Amino acid sequence: MTLRMPRLPLALRRLLRDRIVAVALLVLLAVALLAIGAPLFASADPNDTAVLERLRPPSAEHLLGTDELGRDLYARIVHGARYSLAIAALTALGAVLFGTLLGLVAGFFRRLDAPIMRVVDAMMAFPDILLAIALVAILGASLGNVVLALVLVYTPRVARVVRASTLVLRELLFIEAVRALGVRTSRILWRHVLPNLMSPILVQVSFIFAYAILAEAGLSFLGVGVPPEIPTWGTMVAGSQQYADRAFWVVLFPGVAIILTALSLQLVGDGVRDLLDPKLKKAV
Amino acid sequence: MLRFLASRLAGMLVVLAIVAVLVFVLTRAASGDPIAVLLGDQATAADIARVRVEYGLDKPLPVQFGYWLREVLQGNLGQSIFLQRPVTQALWERAEPTTLLSLMAVAIAALIGLPCGIASAVFRGRWIDSLFTGLAMLGASVPSFWLGLVLIQIFAVSLGWFPVSGYGAPDAPLAERLHALMLPAAVLGLLNSALIIRFTRASMLDVLGEDYVRTARSKGLGEGRVVLKHALRNALVPIVTVLGLTAALMIGGAVVTETVFGLPGVGSLVVNAVLRRDYPVIQGALLVIAAIYVLINFAIDLLYAVVDPRVKV
Numbered sequence: 001m002t003l004r005m006p007r008l009p010l011a012l013r014r015l016l017r018d019r020i021v022a023v024a025l026l027v028l029l030a031v032a033l034l035a036i037g038a039p040l041f042a043s044a045d046p047n048d049t050a051v052l053e054r055l056r057p058p059s060a061e062h063l064l065g066t067d068e069l070g071r072d073l074y075a076r077i078v079h080g081a082r083y084s085l086a087i088a089a090l091t092a093l094g095a096v097l098f099g100t101l102l103g104l105v106a107g108f109f110r111r112l113d114a115p116i117m118r119v120v121d122a123m124m125a126f127p128d129i130l131l132a133i134a135l136v137a138i139l140g141a142s143l144g145n146v147v148l149a150l151v152l153v154y155t156p157r158v159a160r161v162v163r164a165s166t167l168v169l170r171e172l173l174f175i176e177a178v179r180a181l182g183v184r185t186s187r188i189l190w191r192h193v194l195p196n197l198m199s200p201i202l203v204q205v206s207f208i209f210a211y212a213i214l215a216e217a218g219l220s221f222l223g224v225g226v227p228p229e230i231p232t233w234g235t236m237v238a239g240s241q242q243y244a245d246r247a248f249w250v251v252l253f254p255g256v257a258i259i260l261t262a263l264s265l266q267l268v269g270d271g272v273r274d275l276l277d278p279k280l281k282k283a284v
Numbered sequence: 285m286l287r288f289l290a291s292r293l294a295g296m297l298v299v300l301a302i303v304a305v306l307v308f309v310l311t312r313a314a315s316g317d318p319i320a321v322l323l324g325d326q327a328t329a330a331d332i333a334r335v336r337v338e339y340g341l342d343k344p345l346p347v348q349f350g351y352w353l354r355e356v357l358q359g360n361l362g363q364s365i366f367l368q369r370p371v372t373q374a375l376w377e378r379a380e381p382t383t384l385l386s387l388m389a390v391a392i393a394a395l396i397g398l399p400c401g402i403a404s405a406v407f408r409g410r411w412i413d414s415l416f417t418g419l420a421m422l423g424a425s426v427p428s429f430w431l432g433l434v435l436i437q438i439f440a441v442s443l444g445w446f447p448v449s450g451y452g453a454p455d456a457p458l459a460e461r462l463h464a465l466m467l468p469a470a471v472l473g474l475l476n477s478a479l480i481i482r483f484t485r486a487s488m489l490d491v492l493g494e495d496y497v498r499t500a501r502s503k504g505l506g507e508g509r510v511v512l513k514h515a516l517r518n519a520l521v522p523i524v525t526v527l528g529l530t531a532a533l534m535i536g537g538a539v540v541t542e543t544v545f546g547l548p549g550v551g552s553l554v555v556n557a558v559l560r561r562d563y564p565v566i567q568g569a570l571l572v573i574a575a576i577y578v579l580i581n582f583a584i585d586l587l588y589a590v591v592d593p594r595v596k597v
Binding site for chain 2 (some may be wrong): 020028102118119121122123125127128129130132134135136137138188211214217218222223224234237238241244245248251252255258262263265266270
């Protein structure tokens with residue numbers, strides 16, 4: 001029976017053996033479900049203001065209370081998950097795409113290594129959040145530009161990891177073998193190198209996903225990120241922070257949403273790394 | 285040794301040059317026509333053209349970059365549009381809180397991170413390891429502004445132990461300044477200790493697996509002595525590197541925390557410049573912050589070669 005099992009479920013089953021990772025995956029699944037089915041799970045309009053209902057504590061009517069404009073916090077967190085997750089997912093996707101490309105080229109072609117990596121070094125000399133702020137300032141504050149800025153910030157990080165792994169792979173016997181067989185370089189990269197980079201790339205996806213959620217929140221908090229009228233977990237805290245002393249929940253709950261999601265992502269990333277590391281080490 | 289030094293120096297200069305190009309291109313792409321901004325609405329097209337030639341802005345971009353770089357190398361980062369003073373002066377005025385903050389935060393991160401990381405490595409796979417690595421992961425998941433707001437609520441608003449925000453009066457004594465920096469330093473220290481825990485653990489595990497550690501054990505040394513005297517000494521080299529780079533990254537990277545606590549630091553200087561479109565300040569601050577990081581990185585590289593004979597010279 002195990003023989004017929006396709007590979008992915010097997011890896012997944014092994015991943016789920018770690019109970020903490022299993023819980024983290026469940027949390028992520030729940031968050032993703034809530035985000036996708038936001039109108040189903042939170043019937044209240046996230047932008048519906050009710051002045052008489054402002055800063056209400058959590059109750060049966062408002063599960064997580066209301067904010068300074070009387071908007072339902074639960075509805076805002078659930079709907080905000082859509083934006084926060086979408087921004088982070090696109091960032092992770094973009095950074096991994098460009099970072100993998102750069103790292104692969106730098107690691108495989110000796111001539112291009114130094115030029116690419118010096119630019120990567122230079123970009124990593126800027127603190128993440130500062131570079132993101134500067135880029136958003138230059139591009140203009142919008143949803144798309146926040147994603148673009150964060151992609152530029154995290155691409156060098158991926159490039160470094162992918163390059164390091166490519167350098168190791170390049171020297172392995174099987175690559176030498178396919179080279180000796182006269183396989184085209186593009187095919188070697190696509191068919192033989194890239195599949196072996198999937199584990200470090202997967203780990204990077206989960207970590208950058210988590211960092212991007214935090215970074216977006218930080219940018220929005222500083223007022224240089226997503227426009228404040230769009231409910232993300234970051235803009236929610238940013239908009240309500242001065243009411244924290246009277247109504248702690250306006251700051252507490254969006255923060256908990258951020259922490260829970262980022263923590264789960266990193267736990268899963270760590271689990272994937274633990275799962276795949278022995279193989280990687282053997283290869284080295 | 286000399287060849288090693290020369291190649292590292294050359295590498296660093298190349299990175300610095302790329303940093304300068306990046307900063308120049310980025311801010312030039314953003315600021316639009318600086319002359320139109322400078323002269324205001326009443327300027328005619330002829331005025332603008334004349335001043336443009338005066339400032340060399342009619343020249344091709346690489347030539348302009350050359351002009352700019354020459355000024356930068358002479359220590360001139362230009363004038364802030366809003367602060368009515370040179371950018372270097374504005375940066376210098378903001379340097380003290382940021383420097384003190386990053387030193388305090390790194391000290392806190394090390395005080396938490398080193399013992400926890402060592403314990404994690406020594407008791408690998410036991411509950412204490414799970415606890416500390418779990419805490420490290422949690423620390424990497426908490427937004428700094430959120431932790432800042434929570435700590436302010438508890439320790440400043442409710443308990444009144446620390447000021448809610450600010451950096452004391454302009455002529456306040458150092459003790460008062462340090463007191464005001466306690467909470468923000470705690471935020472940064474706690475969050476950064478996550479990285480230090482993980483790094484210390486990994487570094488210690490590496491060293492604990494080495495032959496000389498086994499030798500030390502087999503000659504009958506106590507475990508505490510083996511861990512603290514033999515293993516830790518070697519494990520510390522990379523850890524100190526990370527501590528140094530963490531401190532460097534906090535210059536400018538602590539911008540969110542500085543903003544939460546209303547500290548007049550380098551980070552909040554940049555944010556305010558961004559909000560006011562004060563491009564000379566953005567340009568100068570980015571350049572200086574990245575250059576400091578590159579220089580510290582370079583210094584650590586050299587120290588490595590001095591301290592660790594295994595580094596190929």
